[in-house]
Amino acid sequence: MTGSLWRLLLRALTSPSGRLGAIVIALLTLFVFVAPWLLPDPSAMPDLVAGALPPGAGHPFGTDQLNRDILSRVVTGGQISLSVAGLAVLLAVTLGALVGGLAGFAGGWLDSALMRLVDGALAIPRLFILLMLVAVWEQMPLGALVLVLGATGWFATSRIVRGEVLRLRNAEFVLAATALGAGPGRIILRHLLPNVAGPLLVAATLGVGDVILLEAGLSYLGIGVRPPTPSWGSMILDARPLLTTAPWTSIFPGLAIAITVLAVNLFGDALRGALDPRSA
């Protein structure tokens, strides 16, 4: 299975946009987790008097209304956003695989019930599900945000996995394998997983982009990553009153989001193209 995943990754890297996406992701991740050692402390003494300074010496992205270095905050915010997104997607994909696999194998009323549930959940825009859960949650810990994001992201994935399971249950090579004495565990491992691994990886990658945008949106509304933890979304929220006087306070965090999501989507797209060349 890892072999086919590896080949998928390599094939995705043959497209120029896939390569670009991968490189940017790698650089970003590296930068965001290494740079803090090289930059000023983002939670240094807030200085209201000095206020927001435009990009210049010592502050490549300028400073915000409390004279905190924006680059440092973007970097720390990046750590948070990337970690939250990565963990949430991991949770979502796992849940989706479990539920989808269960539905596909079990069949019958359990399958129908689960799929009805998924239909309903997909009808409610994900943002609203999140609002229902976190809007009135005072002092929500970061871990809870990850949980909630993950718990709301498995619906589409479960359909994919269920589809694969159904397809494979009736596939001739599975019948052949069973006739040769393979048990369900072996079939899952050797036949099912390699077939779903690809689509799951694509869904996961593209899911990271969606979660980053959702988390930023929630933080912009004040209910995502809670202060004082920095987040790209809440930086944009804080920057709203400064839109006319200090536009750089909004521009850089937003650019950070856009570039990250774009890179992730480019790579995810390349993966999808590697999986099914006809869609290229």
Next chain:
Amino acid sequence: MTALLEVEDLRITFPTRSGTSHPVDGVSFSVARGELLALVGESGCGKSLTSLALLRLVPPPGQIVPGSAIRLEGTDVLALAPAALRSIRGRRIGMIFQDPMTSLNPVFTIADQISESVRAHQRMSKRAARARALELLQEVGIPDPVERLDNYPHQLSGGMRQRVMIAIALASEPELLIADEPTTALDVTVQAQILELLDSLRAARGMAVLLITHDLGIVAGRADRVAVMYAGRLVEEATTAELFARPSHPYTKGLLASVPRLTGAVTRLQPIAGTVPAPTAWPAGCRFHPRCPASLPRCATDDPPALAVGDGHRMRCWLAETGRP
């Protein structure tokens, strides 16, 4: 009879990852007015591409190599401007395809599709076109044609869809009808009906037909002449009677031998040994020689040109020089 269609040295190339492919590599033949020429060969020999080339419909990145010539009553088809080309397509040369289900647009009615064809090449009101569509449906022998006009393709059986295809192709009175495997996707009984239909239409309209098929069986008794294609070239060409009476090229003989017979002694089927070579790597010398039971040493190095074997009978085989085995 003067030739309606002349094809000279047609070559088509395709760029592929493993090099340039030459699926059609020097094909020459002609079709006379009102004649039915059968182009016979296995899949992969290039016959469908040849037929597409006649209307310049070779799908990109395939290309017709310069130096090829296709002439419709003297007019060079390959040099035509787009507007002139479009006036040939459908109007002077019609085409029907193998799978009638996928060759008809699923979202338009039969009447719509036939009328569209009619009005593509002549000014006609919608009502008149619809009336013409009805006539055509009757001509191709569709029962309850009035009902069928407003049906959609998925409501018709395979045989009826093929008749509709023929009706559409006939809409502008073409002089030549190219039929690319018209019966392959149909049941055996329906096959016979469609071929009968083509015959009667040919007789009624004086229309020439280029019949592309892999099935020698349907050719007997219908075609005026037969051309056998292999590995991008014609390997034998003769009148039907002559070809069946005196098949000369080892490949033709092999084809005839592998057709199961319902009458006569029960014998083993004789398949042709080996497999069809890939169009990116045609064998050197005679292309058939690796599979030929009668190959001479010469065949591995020298590519035979078309040699006469009898009256109107040619083949690409060195055996023509040394006499029949």
Next chain:
Amino acid sequence: MTRWLARRALQAVLTFAVVTVLLFVLMRLTPGDPLQRLEGDRQLSAEAAAALRHRFGIDQPLSTQFGDFLGGVVRGDLGVSIEHYPTKVSTLVLSRLPASLLLGGTVLLLTFGIGITLGVYQAVHRGRRLDHWLTNSSLALYAMPSFWLGLVLAWFFGIRLHLLPVAQMHDPLLGANASWLVRAGDVARHLILPAATLTAVSLAAVMRYQRTALLEVLRLDFVLAARARGLPERQVLWRHAWRNALFPVVGLLGLWLPILVTGSVFVEQVFNWPGLGSLAADAVSARDYPVILGTAMLVSAQVLLGGFLADVAYYALDPRVRGA
């Protein structure tokens, strides 16, 4: 309507029932207190607070709560707003609906109109530089948070260039006796930036779907057959190919609505456009849970309706579905 359409309608209704249950469960799941703001900011009297608690059934067993909730939904009663007590949630929601529909409808037309055109263009010119450039640009726009893009556009066109208005739906200074034409023009001007923002981030999906669908159809036999009949290329492309490549794009209508709704929460908030999105955003800052619940229910209904409309479109466009 045939059985097929009726069945789809029934499915939509059933799914909405599931939505209702899910929303109830979510409401009970959230660790926060939906009515927490009752005492603190609202300065409601003790009786009013108790009445609200009773109204929301907080003091009753779960099954009764659910029963009341369902009954309310069926009656169209979605409770009472906390922030705007005692205004009913349904009143608030309905008052915002027209503005939402105006913005949403405009964005729908623009997104599908532009998206389809560009997608077709991309398919026809597949592999060329413009094709790649269009894909990458639409992806870049999709990657931008809608609220950020809105802010950037507002700053650039509204504040820097003073070209377009950036707040609300009308100019409050417009005289009461201004003609309806002037009023319409005013609303249109206010519509430009929010609609442009939402359209920009939504284009990528439509373009992608249309491009892929058309590429697949162009490969099919009947397209070749149409060309072989001497039909002009434009007719082959639009009447034969595109007509068959519409289906996935129509299906996208149902899938894309959640994206529109989500985006509108942020964009309406940025531009102060008085629709359902800003209602939800305001309710979030005010911790007005009943309004959040009410809007959630309404947008889910919108999504399901959109999906059903897509089904109707399939029915109209595809004779095979009609079982004709």
